[in-house]
Amino acid sequence: MTIRMTRRQALGTLAGAGLALGAAPRLLGAEAAATAAPQAPFALPPLPYPADALEPHLDAETMRLHHGKHHAGYVAKLNDAVARAPELAGRSVERLLADLDALPEGVRAAVRDQGGGHANHSLLWASLSPRGGGEPAGELGGALRGAFGSFGAFTEAFRAAAAGVFGSGWGWLALDRRRGLVIESTPNQGSPISAGQVPLLGVDVWEHAYYLKYQNRRAEYLEAFLRVVDWRAVEERFRRARA
Ligand SMILES: [Fe+2]
Incomplete structure (x- = not known):
């Protein structure tokens, strides 16, 4: 089911994908979509660029x-x-994912899987750009060098985490509970939000993300992914989360 949103709602949703957990509840979720489809609180955000x-x-x-x-x-x-x-x-969706244990048992798994899928993909589209690639400047660039030694060492570790996911899942750059940079992976549609983290950049390593073009060559896909990462968006997310 595809739900259309107004331009204002769409921009709000996409902006929300870039914000820290604490600022997110009004975005991506019920409030943002309520006027578009009151009977369906969550809506598919449009791609922020053409599919090609x-x-x-x-x-x-x-x-x-x-x-x-x-x-x-x-x-x-x-x-x-x-x-x-x-x-x-x-x-x-962020609030739902942040405390899965508090949810009714009958919907917990569905929120983890489907809500995780919604949050993860919303963040993904808002992390890519045809003008992406390269290296982040500013605070994030410095923080990555501080945490991993160099940008190259970061990308090596990020790709290794994503390449090492067994089956379907995601590789992540996130802020942990102490707001330090960490590289993680989650199985299936697991979200770092459920572990108290703030996701900054996620790479989808489900086969649906790359199999048509790259078949079993996940490492090649990961190289290509890094060429379209919108580091300005990730930097903005980083600064807001640490503010
Ligand atoms: Fe996906």
């Missing part, structure tokens, strides 16, 4: 399917899940 904009690194057909089918599917199933628990009405 990240060619040749990420191909258009994969982008269309990934966004229009896979991400849309997570949104639809998340809406189905929260419809079974009216007491969750009005909560953002």
